[in-house]
Amino acid sequence: MEWQAKHRPMRPEILNKLFATVTSLPGIGDKLGRLVAKLTGEHVVDLLWHLPYGVIDRRYSPKVAEAGPGSVATITLTVTEHQAPRTPRQPYRVWCEDETGSLSLVFFHARVAWVQGLLPIGEQRVVSGRIEMYNGQPQITHPDHIVTLAEREKLARVEPVYGLTGGLTAKPLAKAIEAALERAPALPEWLDPAWQKRQGWTDWLTALKAVHHPQTEADLDKSSPARQRLAFDELLASQLAITLVRNHTRTAAGRSVKGDGRLRVKVMAALPFKLTASQDAAVREIIADMAAPQRMARLLQGDVGSGKTVVALMSMLNAVEAGAQAALMAPTELLARQHHATMAPLAASAGVQLALLTGRDTAKRKRELLAGLENGSIDLVVGTHALVQDDVAFRDLALTVIDEQHRFGVEQRLALAAKGVAVDLLAMTATPIPRTLMLAAYGDLDTSKLTEKPAGRKPIDTRTIALDRLGEVVAGIGRRLAAGARVYWVCPLIEESEITDLAAAEERHGQLSRQFPGKVALIHGQMKSAERDAAMAAFVEGRAQILVATTVIEVGVDVPAATVMVIEHAERFGLAQLHQLRGRVGRGNEASTCLLLFGAPLGETARARLAIMRETEDGFRIAEEDLKLRGAGELLGTRQSGLPEMRLADLAVHAELLQAARDDARLIVERDPTLASPRGEALRTLLYLFARDAAVRTLRSG
Incomplete structure (x- = not known):
């Protein structure tokens, strides 16, 4: 460790601008900076990894009379009249025209002086936005862009659409991403030249600019050449980091631990x-x-x-x-x-x-x-x-x-x-x-x-039941309780909030307690440990026969006597989570049942998920299906630490690139374990670019 502290390699200077905080970008103050950091991450480089998911084509430039409702149009107009609202609830309207007809621009809660300054009567402006019809007249509510004729060329012909977060609007985010792209330097090539040529890929910077400036929907595709190049870069950084750490572990001094049995x-x-x-x-x-x-x-x-x-x-x-x-x-x-x-x-x-x-x-x-x-x-x-x-x-x-x-x-x-x-x-x-x-x-x-279950474990009978049959389910549970059964009742995920999940659990606990007085315990993440232990003990010892819970029981709770698992709103859970929850029953010698209660109508993914749960108890098959349905980002509830979060690669789409990156990383470390060659130097830059610096620190020479 001392060696590492003394010889800690420095981030290559060429990347310093990318690792400045987002507030170093023009127009991003503290308030906006907090929102951008929440959405993408706190460094300029994080904005580069925030890719667009859609495009707006502003090349449609009709006359007013031709502008179709619902289309995004870019129209040259002359401003004719400003119409102030008669009541605060009405919008401020600006009437404009061309030789074919007139159109109004609509502003709610408008700052009047600002609108008047932007649209002086008698002047021409180029306006871009979505056409709507109101009382038979075309209008554009809160236009996306209003520019002078001289600035017309500034209007992006095709505009990328980015994901947003509450309080952050599209314009400042797009501006910040453009500023981040301007800071992105040309970097030394880290790809193997023969492989790059075979794939027909451009250099890193060209690919990065291409994904942020899509010209068509097809350019957004994860299998487009520019996106594949960037996905491979990320996968190579990840695999190279893993291989370096593994190589270091293998070659670091170990010890032989031999017991005598x-x-x-x-x-x-x-x-x-x-x-x-x-x-x-x-x-x-x-x-x-x-x-x-x-x-x-x-x-x-x-x-x-x-x-x-x-x-x-x-x-x-x-x-x-x-x-x-x-x-x-x-x-x-x-x-x-x-x-x-x-x-x-x-x-x-x-x-x-x-x-x-x-x-x-x-x-x-x-x-x-x-x-x-x-x-x-x-x-x-x-x-x-x-x-x-x-x-x-x-x-x-x-x-x-x-x-x-x-x-x-x-x-x-x-x-x-x-x-x-x-x-x-x-x-x-x-x-x-x-x-x-x-x-x-x-x-x-x-x-x-x-791969096997311990001897004596029986298959779990898994059924899906619509929530409107809840009364039948409760009646069935009553019959099982009379026969001495113990039941888990898992309440739904309302949203990513313990508090609302908790309210649902408390409500269900109240209803079941009225039906089965003295037999129902409650357990959730907000409880003090002692209360939780007491509720758990009551269930383990059989004093309580129903345990109402949030997902805190997902992992590791072991009560062999429990034979029924009810999961409310099962369609809101991921496959891996449903599988974990179902695994809380079927741990003894008794036959067990898992009831997946769903709210109709079911979406396609939810229907597929519940069908897989009925078909199989094989966790490995369930995990493969989950990867296909949800993608790797969410798979293990993986916004969790310990797993590399992929920003550009999608493991369900780029599995072949992952294998290629793995093979390349192995070869690199075999030939150049300290990354000392010219390509090795470029690869160090790659590791820093994707914040895999911990791997650089394991190298034995700085």
Whole structure:
């Protein structure tokens, strides 16, 4: 780390203007700057990645009499009259004409002096906007452009249309993007010349200008040459960063961690079941990786309920057998407690000390715990991100296990690894990830997959039911409760807001409580941990038979006695999320049911999503379908840290380019591991351009 601080490479000077804040652009003050930063990001370069999604063609220049309603027209007019409104609710009108007829320009809440200055009576102006009809007369409400004849050429013939955010209008954003494009420099070419020629691609800057100045709808297509070139640049930056980090991990000093199996044998004997074939294979792969002299970096992918915790425990015991310690970090306290509850009796059967560290421990308990980790009397620890706090020190940490790893940033992963020497990493995810996304996001990790469900699990009967049959569903639930069943009732996502989601959950909790008094508990993200634990305990112990919840139960809640899952407004959830929620039932030996309640009418995507849920329980197939339906950006709820967010590439469209970028990155690192050649220098610029500088810092020469 000291070496890195001393030799931290500097961003190439040629990029400095692009990494200035957006407020350095003309016309972008603090207020506008905040809105632009919210929409695109805080640097000038972020505006370059904000691509248009539509075009407005202003080349249609009819006479007034020919202007068709609904069309965008650019017309030369003479101003004839200003008509002030009689009441505040009426608009201000400006009448204009050409030799074929007259047309009014309409302004609501107009600043009169401004309109009069813009449109003096008797003068000619070129006006562009959408034609509407009102009382049989053509009009343009709030024209997009009003210019003098001399400025006519300034009117873009074809105008790009950009996504906006509340409070930000099209004009200042388009102006800011143009200013950002003017700052974009010509950069040294980083593409392999033969590959670039074969693809018929221009240089980076020409492609960038082309995507921001589309001339037709076809130019917006993700498979247009300019868009493909930029997508490849982004994918190459991402794959090169991953390959450099992986190469660094492989060549960095590791340690061989070899257990003798004595503790694992005891745990195997205590398990009430035999490991599945894929659990067995995963354990063998992990143990072999830990024994090798390089650092392990492996991802364990296991569908909901496939038994990842046991595989993690076996790996952690291998570290303890070798005289070291291991830690498992989970993204929520609920999950950490769950893992701890699963592992505790098994660790006890092998005589291994296992502790739980969360943000809620009392000062005394935390002191004892920290002392135990430091002196080595605690072998294994499960915790939340409390594990990466400065005061946590280990006697000898050899393995870190990160659960639901896409919820943690790379920094948190590294912070935990830094608490030991040459620490091995096992990342786990219950979100099945399609192969393309695997390559894009986790190319630096080897992977193990758990493909079977543990023995005795029965298929889940999944049905879709229209919400207007809610009464029948509640009656059916009543019959199941009488037979002793336990039911999850998941409330809909209203919008990206915990508060409105919460209101829906509280309302449903009230209705069900009136129907089934004393049998309904409520759990949501706004609750204090103690309240949440109490509600959960009531459900686990069967004192409450229905658990009404927001999506906080999506990952890791394990109640084998629960056999019914009701998901309200299932059409509002992504496939991966529906799959995760359904995986909360079917965890015992009883047959289970999942009811997907939908609001009609269903859109095409929602209908396809619900059909897939009925057809299959295979998380990997569901993930592939989800990628097709939604694109990678949303797939894992992936506005989350730890996953590279693609701004220009779309993995569903550019999968072949991803493979090509991966192959190219491997070749580059084999031939020029420190990026010292002329092409290597250009590639460093590429890494900085796409903010993958962390990879540059892993190079062994600045």
